[in-house]
Amino acid sequence: MTGNGKTWPDPVEWTGKIYSAGWRESEGGTLQVIEPATGHALAEVGVASSVDVARAGARAAQAAGDWAAAAPSDRIDVLLRASSALREHSATFRDWIVRESAGVPAKGDYEITAALAQLTHAVGLASRPPGEVLTPQTPGGTSLAWRVPLGVVGVINPWNAPLLFAVRALAPALALGNTVLLKPDPLTPVSGGVLVARLFEDAGLPDGVLQVLPGGAETGQAVAADPHVAMVAFTGSAEVGRVVAGVAGEGLKRVALELGGKNSLVVLEDADVDAAALAGAVSTFGYQGQACVAAGRHLVHADLVEAYTDALVGHARTLRVGDPRVEGVSIGPIISERLATRIERIVDESVAGGARVLTGGRRDGLFYPPTVLDRVDRAMPAFTEEIFGPVAPVIPFHREAEAIEIANDTAYGLTAAVHSGSVQRATAVAEQLRTGMVHINDVSAKDAANAPFGGMGLSGNGSRIGGSASLEEFTQWRWLTAPGPV
Incomplete structure (x- = not known):
């Protein structure tokens, strides 16, 4: 609920819809969100078809230039406002996490606290020096190397920590100047998708910088295959991770896989x-x-x-x-x-x-x-x-x-x-x-x-999210030389 007694977010605006430069009807129909503990229907969300994903990818690519060029202070302001909104609406997030993912309230509180920490850490990423001055090969010359955003990042999320895992990838990706296609799991599309979209909408994130596209395997494969997507961050099983990596590999995209464990x-x-x-x-x-x-x-x-x-x-x-x-x-x-x-x-x-x-x-x-x-x-x-x-x-x-x-x-x-x-x-x-x-x-x-999270072997492909590792994952190097000062 909001302070004026209205429900946040208003179901009228998002029921049966996806978030792609605003709340829109989807080409892929809708799905019912079911509460595991009772079997009751909780909500209805839109399902993003391959056509929806293609449109969202184009919108994200169109927004990427301006977002990458935005002052770090502008990105920081968005992250801080998102953090404030998460605190304000923490009870709503907790309730949805409990009912969708079937965790006890303490699990919801943990996700909220951890997501706030991820937003705070991303603020620091946005303000870090972007690169370094190198020793030039010729006297009097210039040699610079700095990190630039990848462009459009696809984030494919699991159901077991829907808010935390969304923010864990989304916050550093946005802080470092990327736009994002977020595909929440069909079991938790509200706590891992709808609420996240509204959070950043309230924070003033520009249109097109974040698209939220609920759906199943077909939607995930469309995100991984979209030609506008430069990187895919996937959290889930090793079996599905192989599929995502294979699809993304066709486009030689960067892939960050955080998989299972024994x-x-x-x-x-x-x-x-x-x-x-x-x-x-x-x-x-x-x-x-x-x-x-x-x-x-x-x-x-x-x-x-x-x-x-x-x-x-x-x-x-x-x-x-x-x-x-x-x-x-x-x-x-x-x-x-x-x-x-x-x-x-x-x-x-x-x-x-x-x-x-x-x-x-x-x-x-x-x-x-x-x-x-x-x-x-x-x-x-x-x-x-x-x-x-x-x-x-x-x-x-x-x-x-x-x-x-x-x-x-x-x-x-x-x-x-x-x-x-x-x-x-x-x-x-x-x-x-x-x-x-x-x-x-x-x-x-x-x-x-602030820690690099990830595994070896079937637990991942050596990628890490968290701490300075996020800098490596969500940016790439650019090198510039000149024969004199620039």
Whole structure:
């Protein structure tokens, strides 16, 4: 709601529409937004067809020159006003995040706080020196190198952190002078699209600089293929990432892929068992495990595995499952029937292969309880596959080298956590893990606006978003020489 009692944003202006130089009817029809916890229809948004994407790409390209030439202070003003508007409308964002993505209110608050941090950090990017003065090859000459915007950036977003992941790419891209085509996931097109468009509309972003184009795979492929798009930033599964990279590769576009993970939480024999188990519970059960940075393996020294498992089971049993809007609920529903069925298959096949369910393991519709498995071997789906659900496979080890080898036994390489009574010892183990991120005596699921976020292997193509890495991702170098002063 706004201060005058009117709903923000007004459904009349955006229902059934896309945002492309204003709110417009789409060529691709509409889709219903469904609340996972209840099955109720929440809203209707427009679906961008390939024709809509082509028009949006042309509009973004037309706006790119003026936006790139805008004074950094003008871009900063837009980012600051967007930050102010996000604070003003935080309750609306929280409600939509809870209802669309099925996270508890604390998850909505986290996304808002993290998105505000991304906007603040982007302000700093906009004001950084654009380049450097180089030593000329000829005396008295000039040699300059500076960063210029790429042009039009396509951002293809997932459903599990719709606001945060939109702003994480959008804010630095805009700050550095690019225009953006944002395609939110069809499961969360309001919190990851409509509200973001209204946020920047209120902030005074010029027409055409941001286009928001909800839709499914066809829309995403159209964004990746559009000839006006110079770069695609994609967050999602490795399977879809391959498709996006292939489509973008036809146009030799820059592609930033932030994909999945099979992340390990390693507990050495000198660790604080209670602290490690709490970190393990948060890492696996938080937001139903529906995060690329969730812990998908709990590797625990054999001397501690019984105590650790008991503590982890204890945490799991205290977590109430239900509608995330209900006070006291910690675990909401899985986002879709397809994903709930997948989690069920992974657990059931692992149990059939000899794994044991210590708690949980049986779903009720979309509601899947926090689940702990032991007797997990390395041939089971619970070990090999990214579960993307609240399932904690516990695997014992006897030596550090064994733990490192088990943790690295995956094609993914996103994040990890190592627990030990010695930070130096944990760091020595962490340095041998093949991951883009690692955290000592902490959860596996962390991010920060000033940190380069990304992974190795199937977790990404080596790209990073966050901190100074965003400067590399969203600009390119230009070099100028002259025989004298310029």
